[in-house]
Amino acid sequence: MILKTWKACAHGVADEGVPFRDIAGVIGRRLNVPVVAKSPEEAADHFGWFAHFATIDSPASSQRTRELLGWQPKQPGLIPDLDRPGYFGTEKRSVA
Numbered sequence: 001m002i003l004k005t006w007k008a009c010a011h012g013v014a015d016e017g018v019p020f021r022d023i024a025g026v027i028g029r030r031l032n033v034p035v036v037a038k039s040p041e042e043a044a045d046h047f048g049w050f051a052h053f054a055t056i057d058s059p060a061s062s063q064r065t066r067e068l069l070g071w072q073p074k075q076p077g078l079i080p081d082l083d084r085p086g087y088f089g090t091e092k093r094s095v096a
Helices: 020-031 040-054 063-069 078-082
Strands: 002-004 009-011
Touching: 009 063, 020 078
Parallel strands: none
Antiparallel strands: 002 009
8 A cells, every 4th residue: 555645655554675685485385386586687697677676675664654543554565474384275174
């Protein structure tokens, strides 16, 4: 959620500055695929148009949102949310 006014920009994020490599690590582990480091040139070849997003970290902070709106996150942060069973649909489910 982004709330914009002429004086404020609010970010509805619980975490601050989650590195892309941490997100990729959870995804790789949950999907059982290797995660490897790549140079910017290798990333450009591998990711194509998405390379720009894969090679930068874009930290966001909700400090101002919390101060201006009194907002507090209630849900899990990004990494715990991604890392929960069933998120990727790879866990075996019992048939009732």
